[in-house]
Amino acid sequence: HINENLYYDTMETTAARDKVLEDPEGKLGGLNAVLFKRLPMREWDRWIDAKMVHPFFVPVTSTVNNSDLNAVAGYRADDTRPVDLLQGVPTAVPCGAFGGSEDWSVSKNGAIAISARPPLAPDEAWTTNRHIYLMKNISSKTSEEVTGENFEELLGECITKGNPGYDTNPVFSPDGKRLAWLTMKSPTYESDAVGILVYDLETQVTSTLLEAETDWDYSPNSLTWSEDGKTLFFTADVRSRQALCSIDSTLGAKQPNGGIRILKGDQSTFLHGEVANSGSRAGHLLLASVQSLTMPTELFVIDSRGDETGLRQVTHFNTQRVADTKLGQVKEFTYRGEKGDDVQSWLIYPAGFTQTEGLSESTPTDPLQKHPLVVIYHGGPQGSSADDWHYRWNLQYFASMGFAVLAPNFHGSTGFGHEFCRDITGNWEIGGRDTIHGVRAVLTEHSWIDPRRVVGLGGSYGGYTSNWLNGNAPEGMFQALVCHCGTFGMRSSYYATDELFFKETE
Structure with missing residues (x-):
């Protein structure tokens, strides 16, 4: 997947407009103006122009041709051009100044979920609202020009239309059958309590794993599925440390023996995923970045069962420098x-x-x-x-x-x-x-x-x-x-x- 900043209709339109605005013959007389008809006009340190960031995808196929210079790890990108997932839709993904790859997720079955603002919403400047849109088969997407102004239909099915606040960080389960994301209820309070929801793609039922405000006094800020799909790992600010936590992906926070476990809370942690081929600890070892007020970021392996013997520092980029300082x-x-x-x-x-x-x-x-x-x-x-x-x-x-x-x-x-x-x-x-x-x-x-x-x-x-x-x-x-x-x-x-x-x- 790649990102590109373009006008929302087609790449050809973007290229044509950019060429006109370059004005090599001086036909515009040096004019450089934008007419705004709605808010917002600015986003942090930049003016919002007519270009929006969109994610693209390129289909890949497996190859056994070891001499194929365009192949990587046994896969080769098709010769077809990249396809804009949001072609014809005037909304940005990643969304906002702090958006990133966590704003979309692709399942093994070819479905994609994105977190985006409703296109051209008239109240955009007055609300935090972002929805989760579900496209069940991205392989049907083409690079052909899309026309019409039913923008939300082009985004796919909105599965959060009843919530006016943030819905972010969509992530598919490893089998592609469930989709989890983070949610806030308030349409105007950007620091509202955060909950965890899970959508079943087969039954089309959304269930609550963590009820914001009532189930826990802290807010998750990331989501990662375990490889077996039984657990969701997340980080949360707990007493000014990014604690690594887990929750059962079916029973949630309300299971009898306590639904939320803090796996590592003594430093600040960012999870990257599970460690493959880890022998007797298979399915339990996690790779994470760890840092503190006395240690720059290093990679660690952490046992998800809380076994301290499974904690191991992998990198030592700054160990000697810190020791000498x-x-x-x-x-x-x-x-x-x-x-x-x-x-x-x-x-x-x-x-x-x-x-x-x-x-x-x-x-x-x-x-x-x-x-x-x-x-x-x-x-x-x-x-x-x-x-x-x-x-x-x-x-x-x-x-x-x-x-x-x-x-x-x-x-x-x-x-x-x-x-x-x-x-x-x-x-x-x-x-x-x-x-x-x-x-x-x-x-x-x-x-x-x-x-x-x-x-x-x-x-x-x-x-x-x-x-x-x-x-x-x-x-x-x-x-x-x-x-x-x-x-x-x-x-x-x-x-x-x-x-x-x-x-x-x-």
């Missing part, structure tokens, strides 16, 4: 927030600063021997400062410069329950207020941190928090505040985005 020790630091309940945060000691020194009662009083504090508050606001090796906001980077680092997961953060996450909606100030409580708590408990050298920084919602703290933090608490891509007012921000569902909900 001074990193700050990482601690979870919990304090009372604005609402009087617990707020979790990460406290990272300056690189090379030992735990004994940090907990010593005889901490030096000389300010030059104390350490400055950097406070990093995440964006979203529904997100988290996670136990991972972030490649932009890497907390160890600040620790390496001699800072202590405090990263609060204030009310509104994911991974601490749905109610905790919703606490920030309509109340964006609570992130800043929780941050103030965190600074006070860490300065009280750790006298080796210099209260006269505290700085704060954040991006996006974190930038908003810097702006808010600039006018609301206790005088002298922060010596500097950094705002990266942050807003300063909800009303002005309303006119700076086409995701109006976000502003009208928040």
Whole structure:
């Protein structure tokens, strides 16, 4: 499968229009204008033009001709041209700024499921709505031009038409008989609780494996079937770590002995799939990427039964580099927030600063021997400062410069329950207020941190928090505040985005 950015009708039309717009003879007089008749007009950092990303497929056949230079692993692509799965449909797949290959799935039986916005929906800017569309036989697709404006019919059967919120991450079972996906109910809240649904292609019945909000206090964010089809693996933000979890693909979350198992929750994990030919552990070994605040991403093999003897690190790309580098020790630091309940945060000691020194009662009083504090508050606001090796906001980077680092997961953060996450909606100030409580708590408990050298920084919602703290933090608490891509007012921000569902909900 490949992706291409094109006008939604045909590749020939795309090529012809591109040639006209190049205007080599200057017939357009340098004109470069787009007439917008509907929202959205923008998507994050780009203007939305008439081109849309579509997935293509090329049929392949097996070959025994070892001399065929165009064959790969015993298969050869047909000589026919690629076929646009969504030809004639004005919608994008992958969908949105963060879409990817998880927006579609192909079964062994030739069916395909896609997650897409309803074509040319008039309320697109005001809703999160994405549906699951099912095409039962992609082999019947051709490259012939499609006409007409019954766009949804060209997408196939919509199996989620009763749900106005997100339906994403479709994935077929190995036998091709069932389709699972993630679902949200709210049409306007992009951080709503997430559930898991399964559709039976033979009976055309949809069943609920995980009822959002009621069955679990966390939200799945990925889906992978086990090779035998009995289990669905997924990851979820659980207390600011991407935990690897599993659920029975038939009984779901309500089975008598507990339906959801956390297989690995002590670091952040991304699952790639099962390991083939694994001997006595066949059907139980998983290949995953694992990372943390003290370890860049490496590949691990994990036993899905929870057997620790099956845990094995496969790659060591950075093992020696990490061993040769001074990193700050990482601690979870919990304090009372604005609402009087617990707020979790990460406290990272300056690189090379030992735990004994940090907990010593005889901490030096000389300010030059104390350490400055950097406070990093995440964006979203529904997100988290996670136990991972972030490649932009890497907390160890600040620790390496001699800072202590405090990263609060204030009310509104994911991974601490749905109610905790919703606490920030309509109340964006609570992130800043929780941050103030965190600074006070860490300065009280750790006298080796210099209260006269505290700085704060954040991006996006974190930038908003810097702006808010600039006018609301206790005088002298922060010596500097950094705002990266942050807003300063909800009303002005309303006119700076086409995701109006976000502003009208928040």
